[in-house]
Amino acid sequence: MSQVEKAAEFARLHRKGDPLILFNIWDAGSAKVVSEAGAKALATGSWSVAAANGFSDGEAIPLSLLAVITRLISVTSPLPVSVDLEGGYAIEPDAVAANVEKIMDHGAVGINFEDQVVGGRGVHPIEMQTARIRAIREMADRREMPLFINARTDLFLQESDTAHHQILLDEAYRRAEAFAEAGASGFFTPGLVDAELIEAVCDRSPLPVNIMVRPTTPDNIAMGRLGVSRISYGPAPYRTVMGMLKSEAEALYQQT
Template sequence: MSQVEKAQEFARLHKKGEPLILFNIWDAGSAKAVTEAGAKALATGSWSVAAANGFGDGQAIPLSLLAVTAKLISVTSHLPLSVDFEGGYAVEPEEVAANVEKIMDHGAIGINFEDQVIGGHGVHPIETQVARIRAIREMADRRELPLFINARTDLFLQESDTAHHQILLDDAYRRADAFAEAGANGFFAPGLVDPELIGALCERSSLPVNIMVRPTTPDNETMAGLGVSRISYGPAPYRSVMGMLKSEAEAIYRHN
């Protein structure tokens, strides 16, 4: 498939009640393994990619290295690739769009783009994030690539007390509506785990809803029934693999 065809296929895979499952990867090797396991598409996780290269999360990994990682993944697997692009490595809309273009040039057909203030506190005002999303969409349209912009809100992830998530729902609705109008293709709400609230968001949002698997999220079948269109595993696959590696190495070194 061409890059445009991959982008179109990726969008088609987002079906309410029949979610796209993304077992997040971090390099070409993990991409190959997940592709061979039967994945329909690939998506990186920012935490995992950074950790695999010796960096912390929060855009600590250089953009140039992230771009090379995307390129290596895209030439290793024939599947559509979405890159977790955090906050776009900039604040100003034009700079963000230029950075996204670099990732597109290295094979990505989709991005996660979050509203949290990288290196600061809280989330960007809706108006600020809308301008940033709109700039990305306009750039992609000029390039004639239907880039899948998965607009992520960190409202729920930043509130560790899930009992308070109900209060945040109205703000999430406003953001989903505004992001959709600006040109987003999906709405990502990591940290949201309550089945009732997940279902309410799926019913209310005009965009396909993406939920990240956490220890307390409903199982995938339940989330499909709630109307979720995309399920991500975030850093869990990387942590699992590294945990196994460390455990096996410790067993060897204990006997030497």
């Protein structure tokens, strides 16, 4: 498939009630393994990619290196590839769009784009975030690329007390609607774990909803019934693999 065809296929895989499962990867090697396991598409996780290359999360890994990693994944796998671009490595809309274009030029057909203030506190005002999303969409449209913009809100992730998530719903609905109007393709709500609230967001969102698996989220079958369109695993796969590597290494060195 061409890049445009991959982008169209990636969008088609987001089906409410029949969610796309993304077991997040961090390099070409992990992409190969996950592809061979039966994945229909690939998606990086920013935490995992950063950690695998010796960086912390939060746009610490250089954009130029992220672009190279994107290229290696996209040229070694036939599957659509979405890249976690965090906050776009910039604040101003035009600068964000230019950075997204670099990643798109290296093979990505989708991005995660979050509304938290990277390196700061809180989330960007709706007006600012919608302007940033709109700039990305306009750039992609000029390139005739149906880029999948997975618009992430960090409202729930930044509130560690899940008992308070209910009061964040109205703001989440406003953001989903505004992001959709600006040209987003999906709505990502990491940190949201309660089944009733997940169902409420899926019912109200004009965009396909992405939920990230956490220890207390419903299982994948249940999330499909709640109306989820995309399920991702974030840094969990990387942490599992590195945990196994560490355990085996420790066992080896303890014998000597």
